[in-house]
Structure formats: structure tokens, C-alpha cells
Amino acid sequence: MDSILVTRLGKAYKQYPSRKARLMEWLFPFLGERHTKHWVLKDVTFSLRQGEAVGIVGVNGAGKSTLLKIITGITQPTTGHFVAKGRIAALLELGMGFHPEFTGRQNVLMAGQLLGHKIEDIENMFPAIESFAEIGEYIDKPIRTYSSGMQVRLAFSLATAKRPELLIVDEALSVGDAYFQHKSFDRIRKFREKGTSLLIVSHNRSAIQSICDRAIFLDDGHIAKEGHPDEVLDFYNAMLAERQYTQIKQKTLSDGSLQTVSGTGEVTITSVQLLDNEGRVRESVSVGDPVTLSVELTIKQSVPRLVLGFLIKDHLGQPIYGINTHRVDKAIENLQQGDRFCYRFSFKANLGKGHYSVSLSASQFDSHLDKNYQWIDRSLIFHVVNKHQEDFIGCNWLDSTVCVDRLEK
Amino acid sequence: MKIAAIWRYRGFIIGSVTREFKVRYQSSVLGTTWAVINPLALVFIYTVVFSRLMRARLPDVENTLGYGIYLCAGILCWSAFTEIANRCQNVFLENANLIRKMSFPRICLPLIVVISSAISYTIMLAIILAFLVLTKGNIGTPLVAVVPLFLLQILLATGLGVILGILNVFFRDVGQLFGIVFQFWFWFTPIVYPLSILPERIQHVIQLNPLTPLVVAYQGIFVSNRWPQWSTLLPAMFTATAFIVGALFLYRKCAVDMVDEL
Numbered sequence: 056m057d058s059i060l061v062t063r064l065g066k067a068y069k070q071y072p073s074r075k076a077r078l079m080e081w082l083f084p085f086l087g088e089r090h091t092k093h094w095v096l097k098d099v100t101f102s103l104r105q106g107e108a109v110g111i112v113g114v115n116g117a118g119k120s121t122l123l124k125i126i127t128g129i130t131q132p133t134t135g136h137f138v139a140k141g142r143i144a145a146l147l148e149l150g151m152g153f154h155p156e157f158t159g160r161q162n163v164l165m166a167g168q169l170l171g172h173k174i175e176d177i178e179n180m181f182p183a184i185e186s187f188a189e190i191g192e193y194i195d196k197p198i199r200t201y202s203s204g205m206q207v208r209l210a211f212s213l214a215t216a217k218r219p220e221l222l223i224v225d226e227a228l229s230v231g232d233a234y235f236q237h238k239s240f241d242r243i244r245k246f247r248e249k250g251t252s253l254l255i256v257s258h259n260r261s262a263i264q265s266i267c268d269r270a271i272f273l274d275d276g277h278i279a280k281e282g283h284p285d286e287v288l289d290f291y292n293a294m295l296a297e298r299q300y301t302q303i304k305q306k307t308l309s310d311g312s313l314q315t316v317s318g319t320g321e322v323t324i325t326s327v328q329l330l331d332n333e334g335r336v337r338e339s340v341s342v343g344d345p346v347t348l349s350v351e352l353t354i355k356q357s358v359p360r361l362v363l364g365f366l367i368k369d370h371l372g373q374p375i376y377g378i379n380t381h382r383v384d385k386a387i388e389n390l391q392q393g394d395r396f397c398y399r400f401s402f403k404a405n406l407g408k409g410h411y412s413v414s415l416s417a418s419q420f421d422s423h424l425d426k427n428y429q430w431i432d433r434s435l436i437f438h439v440v441n442k443h444q445e446d447f448i449g450c451n452w453l454d455s456t457v458c459v460d461r462l463e464k
Numbered sequence: 465m466k467i468a469a470i471w472r473y474r475g476f477i478i479g480s481v482t483r484e485f486k487v488r489y490q491s492s493v494l495g496t497t498w499a500v501i502n503p504l505a506l507v508f509i510y511t512v513v514f515s516r517l518m519r520a521r522l523p524d525v526e527n528t529l530g531y532g533i534y535l536c537a538g539i540l541c542w543s544a545f546t547e548i549a550n551r552c553q554n555v556f557l558e559n560a561n562l563i564r565k566m567s568f569p570r571i572c573l574p575l576i577v578v579i580s581s582a583i584s585y586t587i588m589l590a591i592i593l594a595f596l597v598l599t600k601g602n603i604g605t606p607l608v609a610v611v612p613l614f615l616l617q618i619l620l621a622t623g624l625g626v627i628l629g630i631l632n633v634f635f636r637d638v639g640q641l642f643g644i645v646f647q648f649w650f651w652f653t654p655i656v657y658p659l660s661i662l663p664e665r666i667q668h669v670i671q672l673n674p675l676t677p678l679v680v681a682y683q684g685i686f687v688s689n690r691w692p693q694w695s696t697l698l699p700a701m702f703t704a705t706a707f708i709v710g711a712l713f714l715y716r717k718c719a720v721d722m723v724d725e726l
Contacts, residue, residue, distance in 0.1 A: 068724050069721065069724070074635065077634060077635075078635060081634075127567055128567035129563075129564070129565065129566065129567045129723060130720060130723045130724060131719075131720045147565075148565045148566070151561075151562070151565050151566055152562065152566065154483060154487070156486070156487060156490060157483065157486075161479075164475070164479065165475075165476060165479045165480070165483070168473060168475045168476040168479070169476055169562075169566055169568055170566075171472075171567075171568070173472065174474075174475040
């Protein structure tokens with residue numbers, strides 16, 4: 056069952072060349088429209104099944120906030136419509152409606168009603184809100200005496216006091232310390248188990264990859280890509296890299312996943328291999344084995360500077376380790392057309408069992424967001440097996456030792 | 465539907481009103497007493513200073529305090545009207561943050577203004593009544609008429625205020641312009657002067673002002689213990705209805721653009 060169904064949603068803001076033009080249009084509507092429509096959302100269609108988590112990514116100004124404003128009922132769409140089943144709660148403006156001069160208790164009552172709760176309901180929920188926020192006796196002190204963490208804890212506790220059918224979460228949601236962060240995500244997880252759908256807005260890869268079933272990439276008001284979080288995020292990442300002159304190609308690899316290649320093309324990566332310490336090409340390595348990542352590239356057009364970087368990602372697409380030649384002072388300058396280079400990164404495969412992918416980036420500076428010559432996601436996939444070490448859990452081989460002493464009774 | 469929404473948000477409305485009063489007087493020693501002291505001072509100035517020191521007399525009223533009470537009645541009516549109209553005019557701009565970020569029935573905002581103004585009105589009314597009782601003034605059952613008069617004023621002021629408030633979001637000139645309009649309006653209303661002292665031609669002009677019959681009705685109640693002539697209030701009722709309908713129409717038309725503009 057769909058918990059929300061968005062159909063061909065569009066939103067245009069009216070733009071007037073001047074205030075006078077608006078006045079003229081108001082006073083003399085028969086003289087024709089004087090505004091131009093600025094479309095911030097175009098033909099957006101998607102749905103969320105009950106209990107599904109969908110991530111929305113996109114640069115600032117892509118229309119994410121406008122979309123959320125429409126879904127939360129703050130503003131109306133210009134075209135299209137959406138149907139929502141049940142209550143929608145947003146963790147976007149935590150603490151909206153709080154007044155610093157009033158106590159936590161008074162503010163919860165006020166802000167709770169602003170969120171649409173009945174006053175009796177808030178009174179019934181109050182003990183739970185108070186205990187979840189864990190602010191102790193501060194509940195009866197003015198909000199201005201709260202630390203920012205306490206304030207956000209109380210606001211979160213209020214916003215999630217009742218399970219909504221759809222919860223909208225901003226990735227920037229930071230609810231105080233690590234302890235409360237865990238506690239709040241735990242609550243969100245429990246909501247989801249009971250059927251709450253999640254809509255997550257984020258720039259953060261790992262947040263979306265670890266939670267979402269699906270991702271939507273919003274670019275300039277329309278859905279540029281929708282699908283598995285990995286593929287959408289790779290595509291988004293490629294789009295982030297210098298937008299002009301950049302070509303993005305996605306091709307399906309033999310294992311069925313999508314590979315994303317993007318960049319301005321001055322530098323082309325011609326070969327990438329994972330070698331063991333005897334120089335043999337390997338697709339699978341054992342935990343702790345010394346390996347070498349060998350990358351060859353060709354300069355197609357002269358460039359002033361070249362930084363090559365690699366990033367190892369786990370099967371969820373979460374970054375495990377990445378470094379580039381800028382950070383180890385091995386950037387090369389004044390490269391001429393036709394030059395060829397071979398890079399060898401050596402490291403020990405201190406990784407947990409599973410398969411990993413290697414992304415490569417050839418750029419001018421430290422960040423690939425500026426002057427991206429070439430970026431390849433999933434240029435190489437390799438497996439890590441455990442032949443020599445004890446069986447362990449996790450993505451990191453830390454080679455720990457243990458020492459046990461019996462203590463006196 | 466609207467009524468149900470208001471009822472649902474009643475706690476928010478009442479909470480906002482009390483919050484407003486608390487914030488205003490919170491850091492003062494006398495606290496809410498100031499809410500009484502201010503109108504008290506006003507009544508004192510008008511009655512004692514004008515009537516006693518300046519010996520201002522009204523034609524055909526014998527009581528020495530007559531002019532002072534006349535002034536108070538007019539001011540009571542005028543200040544409630546302008547307070548509501550002025551604050552409604554800014555209510556959307558002042559709450560821009562809330563409107564931009566939360567989804568709630570916006571009609572709550574002017575309601576908060578009306579209720580909080582009604583409280584100030586009641587305080588001032590009580591002070592004037594107390595003064596009348598102390599000075600053994602001429603007051604009786606026609607006093608009941610202030611209730612429908614005040615309701616009419618609310619409709620008139622809220623209708624106008626919300627229209628201006630919506631326009632003000634798009635054209636800030638409206639706020640500036642009506643600051644001036646209200647000053648003229650005050651002097652085009654027989655508050656400090658009796659209508660009868662004006663030349664007849666100008667009297668007709670002043671009669672067009674929808675507030676004139678309202679102010680005259682108040683003055684009748686407080687100065688001469690006289691029931692209002694209800695028929696004179698008909699134009700004001702029509703104007704109030706027109707304002708309210710206009711406000712609702714404008715709101716329907718502009719609600720979406722307003723959120724986008726804020």
C-alpha cells in the first residue's frame with residue numbers, strides 16, 4: 056500500500072520584473088500577466104510504500120525543500136497533486152514554536168498544538184516526552200537556560216511522540232550527543248518496523264545507503280534518476296563533479312550493477328589492476344595480504360596538475376578507505392599530451408570478508424568536485440576471503456591480541 | 465471545516481495570547497499591573513486634566529466631567545479599532561517564520577490579535593466604568609449595548625486589517641500608507657470634538673466614515689446613558705460585511721502566493 060503518492064507535481068514561483076509590475080497586474084488584470092513563472096519542480100512523480108525508506112539527494116536549489124514543503128502542507132503545488140495516507144511528521148524545523156522565555160513544559164504544550172496534536176493527547180503523551188528527552192528538572196525551567204542539545208532533544212521527543220505514517224528526516228538532523236543520536240535513530244527504526252515510511256533528505260552517502268531502499272536524485276526540479284541507492288548516488292556524485300563539459304556514462308557491468316564514468320576527459324584511465332606481492336593479478340585476496348593497486352593513465356590534453364585518488368567501498372557503498380596523491384605530496388605538474396603514467400598504491404588488505412569496489416578519480420586538486428578529469432565508480436571489484444586469520448566480525452582486521460589474568464577472589 | 469480547525473487549535477490560540485501578555489510584562493516588577501496602569505493614566509489625563517484644568521465643557525451637558533467622559537468613550541472605541549486593524553496589518557509579516565515553516569490554520573493569527581485586543585479593551589472599559597461609578601456618573605442599562613458595538617468593531621477592524629495584512633506582504637507601502645491614513649482617520653472621526661460644532665456640509669462628510677456612528681453610540685452610552693440608534697449603524701454593518709467578505713476572498717486568492725512571498 057502506498058503511504059504517499061505524488062503525481063506529476065509541479066511548483067512555479069511567480070517572478071515579477073519589479074514591484075510596480077505586480078501592482079499593475081493586480082490593478083489591471085485584463086491587461087495581461089506580467090510575471091514569468093519560475094519552475095522549481097517539474098513533473099515529479101513517485102510513491103512510497105508503507106514502511107519503505109526513500110532518500111532524496113540533490114544540490115541546493117534542486118527543489119528538495121520545495122518538495123518537502125508541499126508534502127508537509129506548508130505550500131500548495133501549482134500543478135499535479137499528492138495523496139498521503141495518515142499523519143506526516145517532519146524532523147526539519149525542530150523547535151519551531153519554542154519561545155525562550157517559557158518552560159519546557161509550556162513550550163511542549165504550545166508547540167505540540169502547532170504540530171496539530173490535541174491538547175488532551177499532549178497531556179497524555181507528556182510523561183513519555185519528558186522521559187525520552189532526559190532533561191530532568193529542566194523541564195520546568197525556561198528554554199533559554201537549556202543547552203542546545205537539551206533543546207533539540209526535547210523538540211525531537213515532541214516531534215516523534217506519536218508514530219506518524221510518514222516521517223520526513225533531514226540528514227543534518229543532529230540530536231545532541233552520540234548517545235541521544237543512537238537513541239533517536241533507534242526510535243525511527245522502531246517506527247519503521249511498525250510501518251512508518253521514511254523520506255530522507257541528504258547529501259550524505261552513508262546515511263542514505265545504510266537506511267534507504269531507494270533513492271531519488273532531484274536535479275533542477277525534476278527526477279534525474281531513481282533507483283537503487285548505490286546507482287543513484289554514483290550518478291549524483293558524478294554530477295557534482297564539475298558540471299560543465301562533463302559527460303556521464305553509466306554502463307551495466309557483468310555482475311548486473313551499474314558503473315558510472317564521468318569527467319572532462321583530459322586524462323583517461325587505461326588500466327586498473329589489483330596485484331599480490333609477486334605481481335600477479337588477483338580478484339580475491341586474503342585478510343592481511345600485502346597488495347598493490349596499479350593504475351595506468353594517459354594524458355589526452357595537456358593539464359597543469361594531476362592528482363590520482365582511489366576509494367575502497369564496501370558492498371553497501373560505504374567508504375572504507377580512500378587517499379589521493381595530493382595528500383601524500385605526489386601530485387604531478389605540467390603534464391603534456393601523450394604522457395603516460397603508472398601509479399602503484401601498496402597496502403595491506405586488512406579488511407573484513409566480503410566484496411569491495413574501487414573508485415578512481417583523476418583531478419586537478421584535492422577534491423574531485425573541482426576540475427574532475429575522470430571519475431570511475433566500481434573500476435574494480437575484489438573479494439576478501441579469510442584464509443590465514445581467526446574468524447572475526449566487521450569490516451576491519453585490527454589484529455588484536457588478548458591477555459587474560461585471573462583476579463583474586 | 466474552518467471552525468473545526470479553530471477549535472482544534474484553541475489551545476494554541478489561547479496559549480499565544482497569554483504568552484504575549486507574559487512576554488510583555490515578564491521582566492517588570494509590577495508585571496501585569498502595567499496592563500491596568502497604562503489605561504488608568506489615559507483616563508486620568510482625559511478626565512482630570514481636560515475637564516478640570518482646562519474647563520472644557522460639552523454643549524448641553526451640565527456635568528463638569530462630561531467632556532472627559534466623552535473623550536474616554538471615543539478613545540475606547542477608536543483604540544480597540546486601530547489596535548486590531550494595525551496589528552492584523554502586520555500579523556503575517558511578523559509571523560513569517562512560522563508561516564514559512566509550519567502548516568497550521570493561518571486564521572489563528574488574526575484571532576490571537578482579536579482576543580488579545582479584546583482583553584485590553586475590557587480592562588479599559590472596566591476602568592472607565594469604575595471611574596463613572598466613583599464620580600456618580602450617569603450610567604445604566606444602555607451599557608449592555610457595548611457588546612454588539614464591540615462585536616461590530618471587531619468585524620470592521622479584522623476585515624480591514626486582514627485585507628491590509630495580505631496586501632502588506634506583497635507591497636510594504638500599504639503599512640506605511642495606512643500609518644498615515646489612520647492619523648487622518650482619527651481626526652475625521654468625532655472623538656475629541658462633537659459632531660455638532662462642525663459646519664453642516666462637513667458633518668455630512670464625517671457621517672460617511674463608518675466609525676462615526678459607532679463612536680457616537682459609545683458617547684451616547686457613557687455621557688448621556690442613551691441607547692444607540694441602531695439604524696445609524698447599518699452602513700457600518702454593511703461596510704464590516706464587505707470587509708470580511710473581501711478579506712476571505714483575498715485570502716483564498718493569495719494564500720499560496722503569500723507563503724511563497726514571505
